[in-house]
Amino acid sequence: MIRVQNLCKTVTSGAQELAILRGINLEIKAGESAAIIGVSGAGKSTLLGLLAGLDNATSGDIYLHGQNISLMTEDQRAALRAQHVGFVFQSFQLLPGLTALENVMLPLELSGHASPETAARVFLEKVDLADRGHHYPRQLSGGEQQRVALARAFAVEPDILFADEPTGNLDEQTGQRIIELLFALNSETRTTLVLVTHEMALAQRCGRQFVMHDGVLTEAVSNAESADTGMKQSSPAQSGELPCA
């Protein structure tokens, strides 16, 4: 479903070149759930942005749903997202001018869904907000806003769902409810899930965990698979060679 080869991202700041991602290799199969963990500034969000085709990599290839998005134009990537990708953000990112219902309808309209309103209502029902459809984001609490965002993400029945710190702006209890909902919807729709977080507990809920550190991604091997090593680097940088240089 997602395949990444030698992915590098370098930004120039003044005269300095800063390598944010140093040769990432990654493969996530359909229906899997993967967590990317790491400290702030480790490059987690940059990787997520690249995986979703929101930005261009400096080098390397990303295959999404079998297609190399590194070779696509921005519009082609947008079309791919409209068909196959859902998104949940830390800051919810609901459009303030649209009601909850309209926010959920938006991606459905963009992907040319036949009856966006009906589908949107179904998903608002699933997140227990059927009666708040006509409310604007500012009239909803943070938890409610994130539930609307979940409904919006799942409404297009995406093959892949990207979630960027989905509980980052919520208190623990609300965050917990959101997580439950996220995983419930995920198992119901059998969506491939890629989740960025700095919370270990949340990461543990995913089938696979990757640790991002200083631009290098390493998979934490689950106990069942490799109790002895515990860690397995996914990057060729393990040999000391820097693929982005």
Add this chain to the structure above:
Amino acid sequence: MRLMMLALRNIRRAWRGGELGLLAFSLTLAVSIVTGIAGFSERLSRGMEQQSHHFLAADRVLKTARTVPDSWLLEAQQRGLKTATVASFRSMIYAGEQMQLASIRAVSDGYPLIGQLGVSDAAFGDAQLVEHGPSAGELWLDSRLLALLDLTTGGEAGVGEADFTVSRALISEPDRGNMNEMLAPRAMINLADLAATKVVQPGSLVRYRYLFAGSEAQLADYENWLTPLLEAGQRWEDVRDGQPAMATTLKRAEGYLLLAASLGVALAGAAIALAARRYGQRNSDNVAVMKTLGARRRQILHHYLAQLALLCAAAIVLGGLLGHGLQWALFASLQGLIDIDIPPPVWRPLLVGAITALLCTAVFALPPVWRLSKVAPLRVLRRDTEDSSEGMVASALIGVTGIGGLMWWYSGNIQLSAALLVASIALGLLATVLVLWLVSQARRLSAGRSRGALRLALAAIYRRRFANAFQVASFALALMTLTSLGLLRANLLVDWQMQLTEGAPNHFLINIQPTEIAPLEGFFQEHGLSNAGLYPMVRGRLTHIDQRAIKDIADIDAERGNVNREINLSWAAELPSDNRIEAGTWWTASDLVATERVPVSVEADLAKQLQLSLGSELSFNIGGQSLVAVVSSIRSLDWSSMRPNFYFIFPPDSLRDYAGSYITSFYLPAAEKPLLTDLLRAFPTMTLIEIDALIAQMNTVVGQVSAAIGLVLALVVVCALLVSVANVQASLDSRLQENAILRALGASRQLIANGLLLEFAAVGFLAGLLAALGSNIALYGVQRWVLDMAPVWHGSVFMVVPVLGAMTMAITGWLYCRVVISTPPLQVLARQ
């Protein structure tokens, strides 16, 4: 259809989002102001133009000393023009034992083609308006003639060999403005009776005025046909040729309205640009989210273009309606001040409004939307991905070009538009440099020293120094506009008032015999009237210049040069007080003894038309005798001073051999009009000319123009405030954020409020200073090149405008930034 529905739904949603509101408001206001001003000024100037046609009693007049072929009039009628004929001549009118010289007009049935005649059943009575002149057999006499001839209406009087019934007192004629025809009291008969009077014989002095009325196209068409047929001495006139004072007033009024409207458009454009920029900024996040959710660039463009298109359409309709309302309100407020029929509304201003809306949308709103479609989706994860300065130069260029183009199209005057545009850009650059310099100085000087509100204000100004420079520049431009227009208005009024001073002579008295001078002065003294002095007057005709006959000098337009008729010649020892020598010298007693040749002083405009210079030899025919004189000086004078003025002045005694009379002018208040009857009875041979009617006409026009100017000024104020508001709103988001943080850190509301007030006041003060400077410079140019007036420097604006600017800006800023202080910090911080 589906796209339309989606666009409608989108616009409804965007409207609720709030960003579209500001843009819609600016756009609608721009359209309504443009439609309002365009419609108002167009209808007003058409109204004034139509009114001024009343002064001709027609749209065009053909003046000639001989009758023209009937085929000329037939041709005009075939082209759809209305025609009428007026023959003017002087003749005696007899009533019993009395007789009196009168200026008689024989008018055809169609006269007047435009305007109405005022008549009354009794002398000096209240005028009733009638559409046409006397019927055959009727004679209308003006009030003075009735008094002089001891007649009442219904009496009998004779002109030449024909007898008439005196049916009406003639109170007013639309085309009475012509001084030359006012030298004797007026009588009017029907043209059909002219032949029967037998006063018009070969060689007798009759002047014909052929009147034409119709559409401009028909008139232009006919003029093209007629012009090649015109002979020397035949002259085709429109109102501007016939009434120079009126023409100047109208031209100034037009220039003024045009100027005001152009600047109004420029200001509205700036407001739209600001609103659109904010609209773009506030939608960037939305676009990033939409793109993340899979929207393609084309879809984003469609989405926003549909919004803009609907917005534009709504602004055209709503703004057009409001503009019409504005026109209506403007004319309603002028009621009582304007004495003209306002023509019905026309479509052109609506078209102007619509095109303005389209242009403004394309030029100001499209670039931010275009940039919007290029927002990177990554913005949902990282806010710092946008380079907000990208494309700013290009859109600034597009904006400036757009504003310039609008002004040009709107005023039809590329010079004026270019001058205004260049001045605005110069002002903008000056403002930027000044603000940046002042801010850096203030920061340097205040480092570590200033406290509290002042430090906040300085920090805020520094942080937004580029935005502030723009704010100063645009507010300065608005203030400059207001100041210039305000000063210009005062200027124009002062200028006009000088022409029409209260107490200026309003009556002329001519044909005063030398023996009557003493009794007349006694009469004036007895009734407490002051006069402008008695001037001798001899009627004569200029025949030769440098021994060449006038009629043989091909390049002199004899008619325009006022020489193809008898002219009033005068003599004087001293230069009349309001005349000025332009060339040569005024004579002294010793000059006159020394020279054998008679010197003559010539009025400057006539000298130019006749191509006279010092030393030119002029021959005059005075009552059949010849007089040769040499130009010794050239004088300029003010024809509108309402004092006796002369083209040619000779030294005393040089006209002694020719029979002459005296002329004077005096002021008589309207309430003392009945005194005129006493005057005429005491001095029956003198001729009285009432100038006050002419002054009243001029006053009406001045009143209209100054009232219109006041209203247009008020509209420009609205535009200027709009720019300020858009400016303040543009900074609202960042202010909310900053002040929420400040308050969270413990700053009091008072401190933040004082900081805000100081910041806005400083911006307003700076803008005021620049505006004072700019308006003086602009005014110089406008007065000198556009309005044809002598430039005046205004120092007082440097005191007033900066203070006014500071106050206005502080109040506007306060009104729109209250929300910054009243919004709880948590609410702001939670939104982030």
